[in-house]
Amino acid sequence: AMKPLGSVKEVMQALTIPLSESVFKAGADAPKDAAGWTQLRHQALGLAETANLLLIEGRAPDTGEWTRLAIAQRDAAMLALKAIDAHDGDALSNASDALYETCDNCHNKYMKK
Numbered sequence: 055a056m057k058p059l060g061s062v063k064e065v066m067q068a069l070t071i072p073l074s075e076s077v078f079k080a081g082a083d084a085p086k087d088a089a090g091w092t093q094l095r096h097q098a099l100g101l102a103e104t105a106n107l108l109l110i111e112g113r114a115p116d117t118g119e120w121t122r123l124a125i126a127q128r129d130a131a132m133l134a135l136k137a138i139d140a141h142d143g144d145a146l147s148n149a150s151d152a153l154y155e156t157c158d159n160c161h162n163k164y165m166k167k
Contacts, residue, residue: 056110056111057110057111057112058107058110058111058112058113061113062108062113065104065107065108065113069100069101069104069107070101070104070108073097073098073100073101073104074101074153074157076094076097076098076101077094077097077098077101077131077134077146077149077150077153078150078153078154080094080146080150081134081146081147081149081150081151082147082150084141084143084146084147085141091138091141094138095135095138095139098131098134098135098138099131099135101127101131101134101153102128102131102132102135104127105124105125105127105128105131106124106128108120108124108127109121109124109125115164119163120164123156123159123160123163124160126156126159127153127156127157127160129156130149130152130153130155130156131153133145133148133149133152133153134146134149134150134153136149137149
């Protein structure tokens with residue numbers, strides 16, 4: 055069975071933030087070569103998987119809004135993957151914006167001020 059090993063904060067600091075920063079950076083400046091696109095694809099895939107980690111029972115503070123926001127993060131990361139697979143910098147920029155919005159919405163609701 056799945057069980058949380060780290061806190062939400064630890065998942066965010068170790069995985070979600072560094073991976074999302076890679077997508078945000080590439081949204082402004084797309085990779086220039088195949089190796090860059092491949093590396094970015096791995097990072098976006100990892101980011102999508104972190105949304106699944108946020109959904110593990112015992113980690114979520116609720117099963118309503120938290121679930122909706124984690125799924126929105128995963129969906130935005132999957133949009134980034136689609137853009138990455140197409141090597142489409144404009145679509146990647148749009149996906150990066152959508153991802154940022156999901157992060158912002160969740161932080162506004164759950165991050166301690």
